[in-house]
Amino acid sequence: MAVAVENGRRMFDYWLTVYKRTWQGTMISSFLLPMLYLAAMGIGLGSFVDNNGTGALGGVSYLQFIAPGLLASTALQIAVGEATYPVLSGLKWQKFYYSMIATPLRPADVVYGQLAFIAFRVFTSCAVFLVIITLFGGLKSPFGALGLLVALLVGMATAAPIAAFATTLENDSGFAMVFRFGVVPAFLFSGAFFPVSQLPDWIEWLAYVSPLWHAVDLARNLSLGTVKPWLALLNIGYLLAWFLAGTWLAVRGFTKRLIK
Amino acid sequence: MTTIAARVVPVPVRLGGGRHLVERNFLLYRRSWVVFISGFFEPVFYLLSIGVGVAHLVGAFTLSDGTKIAYAAFVAPAMLASSAMNGAIFDSTYNIFFRMKYAKLYDSILATPLRPWDVATGEVTWALLRGAIYSAMFIVVMLIMGLVSSWWALVALPAAVLIGFAFAGAGMALTTFMRSWQDFEFVQLTIMPMFLFSATFYPVETYPGAIRWLVEITPLYQGVVLERAFSTGNVSWFLLIHAFYLAAMGTFGMYVASRRLGKLLLK
Numbered sequence: 001m002a003v004a005v006e007n008g009r010r011m012f013d014y015w016l017t018v019y020k021r022t023w024q025g026t027m028i029s030s031f032l033l034p035m036l037y038l039a040a041m042g043i044g045l046g047s048f049v050d051n052n053g054t055g056a057l058g059g060v061s062y063l064q065f066i067a068p069g070l071l072a073s074t075a076l077q078i079a080v081g082e083a084t085y086p087v088l089s090g091l092k093w094q095k096f097y098y099s100m101i102a103t104p105l106r107p108a109d110v111v112y113g114q115l116a117f118i119a120f121r122v123f124t125s126c127a128v129f130l131v132i133i134t135l136f137g138g139l140k141s142p143f144g145a146l147g148l149l150v151a152l153l154v155g156m157a158t159a160a161p162i163a164a165f166a167t168t169l170e171n172d173s174g175f176a177m178v179f180r181f182g183v184v185p186a187f188l189f190s191g192a193f194f195p196v197s198q199l200p201d202w203i204e205w206l207a208y209v210s211p212l213w214h215a216v217d218l219a220r221n222l223s224l225g226t227v228k229p230w231l232a233l234l235n236i237g238y239l240l241a242w243f244l245a246g247t248w249l250a251v252r253g254f255t256k257r258l259i260k
Numbered sequence: 261m262t263t264i265a266a267r268v269v270p271v272p273v274r275l276g277g278g279r280h281l282v283e284r285n286f287l288l289y290r291r292s293w294v295v296f297i298s299g300f301f302e303p304v305f306y307l308l309s310i311g312v313g314v315a316h317l318v319g320a321f322t323l324s325d326g327t328k329i330a331y332a333a334f335v336a337p338a339m340l341a342s343s344a345m346n347g348a349i350f351d352s353t354y355n356i357f358f359r360m361k362y363a364k365l366y367d368s369i370l371a372t373p374l375r376p377w378d379v380a381t382g383e384v385t386w387a388l389l390r391g392a393i394y395s396a397m398f399i400v401v402m403l404i405m406g407l408v409s410s411w412w413a414l415v416a417l418p419a420a421v422l423i424g425f426a427f428a429g430a431g432m433a434l435t436t437f438m439r440s441w442q443d444f445e446f447v448q449l450t451i452m453p454m455f456l457f458s459a460t461f462y463p464v465e466t467y468p469g470a471i472r473w474l475v476e477i478t479p480l481y482q483g484v485v486l487e488r489a490f491s492t493g494n495v496s497w498f499l500l501i502h503a504f505y506l507a508a509m510g511t512f513g514m515y516v517a518s519r520r521l522g523k524l525l526l527k
Contacts, residue, residue: 028445033452040456045314048462052319062317173295180298188309198316 004112007105011113014100016120029081030125034074035132041193042066042138057195060140060224067138068147068219069192074129075122075151076212079159080183082118084175087166097258107254115160115247122155123148144223150235154215157239160246167253186212191220214238277374281382282389300394303343304401310461311335311407323463329492336407337487338460340398340416341423344391345480346451348424351387352431353447357438360524370525380432380518384510387428388421395420402491410493419490419503423483426506429513430479436520454480482506 046062057065090097100110130148133139162178169175189196189203190212196204207213214235221227289296311332318331359365366379374382399416402408431447438444458480464472475481482502489495 028449032449036453036456040461044457044466045318045461047466048321049314049317052317057317173292176295177298180301184302185305188305189313193309194313194317198313 004109007109008112008116011100011105011109012116012120015113015117019117019121026121026125030074030078030121031128031132034070034129037070038063038067038133038136038138042070042136058224058226063136063138064140064223065220066193067133067136068144068223069190069216071126071129071133071147071151072154072212072215072219073187073190073192075126075155075215076158076186077183078122078125079118079155080162080178082121083114083159083162084166084178085172087114087163088169088172088175091167091257092170097254101258107258108251110258111163111247111250111254114163115156115250118159119152119156122159123152126151126155140223141225143225143227144219146222147219150215150219150222153236153239153243154211157211157215157242157246160243160250162246164246164249164253167250167257186210191216211239211242276381277378278380278382278385280374281369281379282386285383285386296390299347299390300397302346303339303394303398306342307332307336307339307398307401307405311339321463325494327492327494330407332405333407333409333492334488335461336402336405337416337491338458338484340395340402340420340491341480341483341487342455342460343398344395344420344423345427345454345483347391347394348387348427349431349447349451351390352383352428353435353438353444356383356432356435357441357444360435360521366521366525375518376521376526377518379521380514383432384425384428384514388424391424391428392417392421395424408491410491410495412490412493412495416487416490419483419486422503422506422510423480423486425510426479426483426513427510429510429517431513433513433516433520436517436524454478459484479506479509 042063046066049057049062097107097110101107126148130145134145139145165174165178189199189207190210191207192212196207196213199207218227218232218235221232315331315335321329321331321334323329323334369379370376395417399408399413399420403413434447457475458478459475460480464475464481467475482505485502486499486506489499
C-alpha cells in the first residue's frame with residue numbers, strides 16, 4: 001500500500017510537470033466553453049423559460065436549474081478528454097508508459113498517477129467554474145458548493161472506465177464513438193437542461209443508467225436544498241461503483257498492454 | 261464500381277482536377293463509414309434535447325413580426341445551419357492540417373499535374389458533398405418531426421451547402437496559417453460562441469444594441485436567417501444579401517487557400 005501511494009505520487013508529479021508547460025491550451029475548453037453555455041442557456045434562453053412560468057422546474061430560475069448540471073457535465077467532459085487521447089498517446093504514439101514501467105513503477109502505479117492527475121484537472125477546473133456560477137447567481141444555497149465534490153466523483157467514475165477502454169484500442173477512431181454516442185448524448189439527456197421525466201420512458205431509463213444523471217441530480221439537490229438522504233446515498237454509491245470497477249479494469253488493461 | 265461512381269459525380273468544369281482528390285477521399289472513407297455515418301447524429305441529438313426537451317419549458321415562441329412558432333421549429337433550422345458549419349470547419353481545418361503537415365498528402369499531389377487550386381477545390385468539393393449528405397438526412401428528420409411548414413424547405417439543402425462552402429473556404433484558408441494543433445483552440449474559440457449566440461437558441465432581438473449588431477455580422481447568423489426563412493416559408497428578397505455574404509466568404513477563402521498552398525508547398 002505504502003509503495004503504491006509513493007509510486008502514484010511520483011507519477012502524479014510527472015503529470016503536474018507536464019501540465020505546468022501546457023496548461024494554457026486547456027483554458028478555453030475548461031473554463032470558457034462552460035461559461036458560454038451558462039450565459040447562452042442559463043441567461044439567454046433562461047429568460048424565455050422563466051417568462052413561461054417556472055412551475056415545471058419547481059419554482060427555481062432556469063439558471064439555478066442548469067448551473068449544477070453544467071458543473072457536473074463539465075467534469076465529465078474534462079475527465080473523458082484526459083482519459084482518451086493522452087492515454088492512447090502514452091501507449092501508442094509517444095509510448096511514455098513503456099519508459100515508466102522500465103523503472104520500479106508498476107502498471108498499477110501508472111494508472112493511479114494518471115487518475116490522480118485527472119482528478120486534479122477536474123477539481124481545479126470545476127472549482128473555477130463554481131466561482132463563476134456563484135458570481136452569476138447560479139447557486140441557490142451555499143450547500144451547492146458541495147457540487148464540486150460531486151463533480152470530482154463523476155469525473156473519476158467516467159475517467160477510470162474510459163482509460164480502461166483506451167488500453168484496448170489500436171487507433172483513435174474509437175474515441176469518436178465515445179464522444180458521439182457517449183459524451184454528447186449524456187451531456188444532452190442527463191437532466192442538465194430539462195428534467196429527465198419529460199423523456200419517453202425507455203430513454204428515461206437510459207438516463208438513470210448514465211453516471212452523469214446521478215451527479216446532476218445530486219449536485220442540483222444540494223444547491224436547491226432538496227436532498228433526499230437515501231437517494232443521495234444511491235447516487236454516491238452508484239458513482240463509486242463505476243469508479244472502483246473502472247479502476248480495476250484500467251489496472252488490468254494497462255498490465256495486459258504494457259507487459260505482454 | 262464505386263470508383264466509377266466517383267468519376268461520374270458531376271463536377272463543374274472549373275473544378276477540373278479537384279475531382280481526383282474527391283475520389284481519393286471517397287475511397288479512403290469507404291473504409292471508415294461508421295465514423296462517416298455517426299457525424300449525422302450530433303445535430304439530431306441536439307435537436308431532440310433542446311428542441312423537444314427544453315421546448316416543454318419554453319412553450320411557444322412569438323417572433324418579432326408577431327407570428328407564433330413552436331420552439332422546436334425555431335431551433336431546428338438553426339441546428340441545420342450549425343451542423344453545416346461544424347462539418348465544413350472540421351473537414352477543412354483538422355483534416356486538412358493533418359494531410360498537409362503529417363500525411364504530406366499535398367506534397368505528393370503537387371508532384372502530379374494537379375495544381376494548388378485543384379487541391380483547394382477538391383477538398384472543398386469533398387467537404388460539401390459530405391455536408392450535403394448530412395444536411396439532407398437532417399432535413400428528412402425535420403420533416404418527420406413535423407418541423408417544416410413550407411415548400412421553400414426544398415431550398416434548405418442548397419442553402420446548407422452554401423453555408424458549408426463559406427466555412428470550408430474560410431477554414432481552409434485559416435488552416436494554411438496554423439502552426440500547430442494548439443492553434444486549433446482559436447477555431448473552437450470562434451465556432452462555439454457563434455453556435456451558442458447566433459440567434460440559434462433564441463431570437464436576435466433579445467440582445468441590446470451593439471451586441472445585436474455584433475451577432476448580425478457573424479457568418480453563422482447569415483446561415484441561420486436563411487435556413488429559418490426557408491423552413492418557415494417567411495421568404496423575402498433580403499435573403500439574397502445573406503446568400504451573397506456566404507458566397508463571397510467562401511470564394512475569398514478558397515482564393516487565399518490556393519495562393520497559400522502554392523506558397524507553402526511549391527517553394
